[in-house]
Amino acid sequence: MNLICPICEKTLCRQDRSLVCPENHSFDIARQGYVNLLPVQRRHSAHPGDTREQVLSRREFLEGGFYAPIADALISAAEQYEASGPVLDVGCGEGYYCTRLARAINAELVGLDISKDAVRYAAGKYKDARWLCATAARIPVEDGAAGLLTSLFAITLPEEFHRVLRENGLFFQVLAAQDHLLGLKKIIYDELLFRDKVTAPELPGFALLESIPIRFSFTLEGKQVQNLFAMTPHLFRVSKAGADRLRETQTLTDTASCVLNVFRRT
Template sequence: MYLCPLCQNPLSLHENHYQCLNNHSFDVAREGYVNLLPVQQKNSKDPGDNKDMMLARRQFLQAGWYQPLADAVCNLLQPLQVQQLLDLGCGEGYYTAQIASALPTAQIQGVDISKSAIKFAAKAAKHIKFCVASAYQLPFANHSFDAIVRIYAPSKVEELQRLLKTAGHLITVTPGPQHLVEIKQAVYDSVRLHDDNVADVAGFTHQSRQRLQFKLNFSHSADVLALVQMVPLAWKFSALQKQQFADSLPQISIDFLLDVYQRN
């Protein structure tokens, strides 16, 4: 159930808009999503990843380069008997759609602060509910979900505790030490590797960790450009440096840490 982001009362769907008891109203967009991010919760005019980053990520993911990660997340979810799932920070919905295919009986909800990303997600997957909202003030009722998937997304632990049912599961994906190390080496004199300590999430018990490592071998510079453009390291390159790096067709290390937590 959606909650009104202004007064936290339940929202009811009336034809093409959601409305609460205080008559706050939120229209369903043509693509099927609802924007539940009021202006006072925005930290910029257009929060979230910019359109260039989003389009680059969409191009890269749709080409299948991170399919092993999508498969690994789905394999972790399938034994959990999930009926209600939230993809937190779902972006343009690449992983959300694959999770929905792997869990055909579950109700899947995707949320992201980027309106342009959610617009793409909703247009591509009409059977999934998507909304624009802040990860720190999520517009869902208490204990709404059996599982939350958080791939690289920021979050607030109090919101994770509030939204998950007792014994519900949180699955996180974070970068491992060797992740994209070749891109870092291209822009830094001294490379700092990602930490691989298991994060302590208050109110949750850590159940398992899977480390997923593989190499990306490119044949086309456009795929390298898409990868660089979709990560924050893109800002460290000039346009010429970016093109030169892509033209070299580097082999790129991928290193993901997948952690499963259970709510106490």
Template sequence: MLICPLCNAPLTDEDKSVKCVNYHTFDKAKQGYLNLLPVQHKNSRAPGDNLEMVLARREFLSAGHYAPLAERFATLVQQQHPANWLDVGCGEGYYTQKIAEALPQSQGYALDISRDAVKQACKLNKHLHWLVASMARIPIADQQSDLIATIFSPFNWQEAMRILNKQGGILRLGPTKEHLIELREMLYDEVRPYQDDKHLLQLPSELTLNFTDYLSFKLTLTEVKDRKNLLAMTPHGWRASAEKRQKVIENDLTVTVSVRYDYFKFI
């Protein structure tokens, strides 16, 4: 299943490491993850979310604020009955763990380019294959994945098609134009319109949209820490001025949570 990020040869387990036939060796970290992101493939010293963003997201999600999103996602992947699955851009692992609970008999893989995120994710489930890796170079062999999950994450369609088997599918969770609209109106002088289906414009001709599902609800945050975490875990928090962020933190906040689920398969 796993391949070497340097030469694409299969990786085999060797106690506390993995190795390919060309003697490229990658050690397993004490936390249990594999770092398959060679330094020459990094675009910065520490790519991906930093520890502050990771911890804010972990605390916010652990409080259950987005639990309905995760539960719906888990139900949808369970309906596909994959023998194995991959969560791309898994972050701190909240959604990944929900998928694993829904698919206890399936082999689960999860990757993120942020080592800080994967270190936190490892604590949730020791039985999953946690990887520090890039979506641009997924260290999985061709046509080996039954299901690919992408949740609030950038996505590389070509890499996904390479590793997805012909009977498999891609389940995407992304925001609609109403998602966190109240927060965005507080933070920005002008709220840019968001096109819910803009990702469909990038859809390769080999894939088709199999179904779309929607979920929307109101969320009220009465705790200061929850409002701080929401700001810290989204791009909106660091794009806005300090004055506007402070206004969000100081008062109870009710926002719309609105997302869409899209499932794609080969034609």
């Protein structure tokens, strides 16, 4: 997959430990193996995206295998729909799902996240892929470069996703459903509010081929309860009392409920 310069949009070529464009904009390949392609003017805060603590909690939780059914569902769908690479994962986090998916279909992988900590940990563990710190709003790859694009519990920007996918390429989107992690929510919130949630969105430039429900239960003990909480957006929403109740929770049996939407780029 050819990468493009985030400043002038010309193709980047590797020169020693850097990526360089014809205009001589140069981006270092970090010691850990990722490249920072997020220009300062696109950074809305000093440390955009997930924090190191969130990334580490997610890694420890996912490595526990509790969400393996989601990885399995992605691989089954890729096989069923005969997906082919290159794979581009937007909002890749620490790389758990996309590396398993790309390996299963034997495809080249590029993972992209706005959080430098996320791609740093992804690059540290998964050496057989390329990792970019970049924004989904302006993906630094050439038009039509990807065969399979994934956004898993992350942002969806249909216009930009359409640009970077080749014609007939596939887009896998995983969204949490209304009843995702109800056990956790019952502990941290005094009252549960149910807003209507669209889990099979219409996306311009894409045809929805299938909406696959993924539902399974699991039991967590001790630190993994806190890890699950820390990797969700609830971390920033709960009251102190809610967070205290969770800290005292030693065992949690819960149900993950999400949807895998399979889209084809038209």
